[in-house]
Amino acid sequence: MKLGCALTAWPLYMSPAILWAVQMLPAAILEILECEGSVSTKESSCHANDDGTSTEEADFEVKGYTFSEPFHLIVSYDWLILQGPAAPIFEGDSLVLHCQAWQDWPLTQVTFHRDGSALGPPGPKREFSIAVVQEADSGHYHCSGIFRSPGPGSPETASPVSVTVQELFPAPVLKASPSAEPQEGSPVTLSCQTKLSPQRSATRLLFSFYKDGKTVRSRDLSSEFQILTASVEHSGSYWCEAATEDSQVWKHSSQLEVRVQGPSSSAASPTLNPASQKSAASETSSTEPPRPVPPLATPTSEAPVFCPPDPHLHHQMGILLKHMQDVRVLLGHLVTELRDLSGHRKPETTKPPAK
Missing domain, CATH: 2.60.40.10 (Immunoglobulins)
Structure with missing residues (x-):
């Protein structure tokens, strides 16, 4: 018995909207849906690519079966979609976002936004990247652009994508x-x-x-x-x-x-x-x-x-301040003595003139 290396087929009762959405999937995404690596059991085997990949390189095994890591496939029914990272993002990683148009039609005036604020002026680039992300870069991202011929010729906006930058390690x-x-x-x-x-x-x-x-x-x-x-x-x-x-x-x-x-x-x-x-x-x-x-x-x-x-330095400054306070006290005593001395001399120097 040989296991088939293909996804389980969906029922053929698909609406035109779903068929259109499936056509929007880039070829790169369809290529991901392949059985990569070597899977074998006592009674059956499945080999997608004979590239020498051993079961030791697989992610995990359960009772003789080897599985890949799961991933989420999202089919969008929009003129524009913002493709974000599939794996979790941590501090220090790079972040790359792609503004993907339906059937890769040409776009102009492409703008990327985070939490409603534009991240730069409109331009022809469909890719936005951050070399080293921090937790502050988390937020809801989306892109907008104007389709040129043969597109609708009107501004379109992609649905927002949530990006969460996780902490790599806490402060020691x-x-x-x-x-x-x-x-x-x-x-x-x-x-x-x-x-x-x-x-x-x-x-x-x-x-x-x-x-x-x-x-x-x-x-x-x-x-x-x-x-x-x-x-x-x-x-x-x-x-x-x-x-x-x-x-x-x-x-x-x-x-x-x-x-x-x-x-x-x-x-x-x-x-x-x-x-x-x-x-x-x-x-x-x-x-x-x-x-x-x-x-x-x-x-x-x-x-x-x-x-x-x-x-x-703080200790030395404390000693200096104490000395300054002592000098202030001595000056206070000196001023008091001078006032007393001037009080004794005042009656002698301020006699009224004789009439």
Whole structure:
């Protein structure tokens, strides 16, 4: 018994409108409706193309049968149709839309719209594309155009097509283990946590880590950054970035404050503790005594880097403001004393003239 490699035939009771719609299908669509690959069972077999395609390349198998992925076939009874992508669209993908005319008749003044707004001036191009889509590109698209001879010669508009750009992966979350306030000398692991969409699980992500506006590790496959021996110099604001290999999609986490706790309260200040300045982890090398510069301190050129405010600069500004307040108090005392002195001298200098 041999399985027939063809679609189940529809009943022949078709209205003229349906026959017209079927004639509108491009040849490329009809070619898709073929049995591709090799399907075999113990009792029957079906071979559409003897191109050496093995069952290992098939999508899935059920009890010896091999099936392709399903797709939706939409037959439209319109002068114009907008052909959109059949597969789901994710961040970083390209989007191509075709404005298809009935029997491929010539069109002029073709315009593409999204959510009712024109995406450009009318022109002869029947194709609209976005090289790298974002979630903001989601919406309802349609096209319009004017048929030339032998068409109706009037403006026509295609039915809208919904395009949803799905999130490839959420913004990462930076977490510290075992704690964001470790004891000096203990290990710390920073983990940049995010998850790819199951439909794009094969996509590779590269992870970068930053501290106080400087790169401590750039574009690595590992989502973890380890500090083997934490010292006070490792305290600071950390954040991470997850990006695709082509850097078309990249997202960074929020800041995470890491504060390494010294052995006693007297060693809390990293700038006044010489012992803490001598200890360094294998991931970080010091170039300035008060503020060590981590290795690979080369800002990535593939994506802009979010630079938070420097906490050390903020501390110095706080000290300066305190000094200014002290000077203001001293000036206040000086003004008070000057007023008192002028009050004692006033009766002597303002005597009325003798009559």
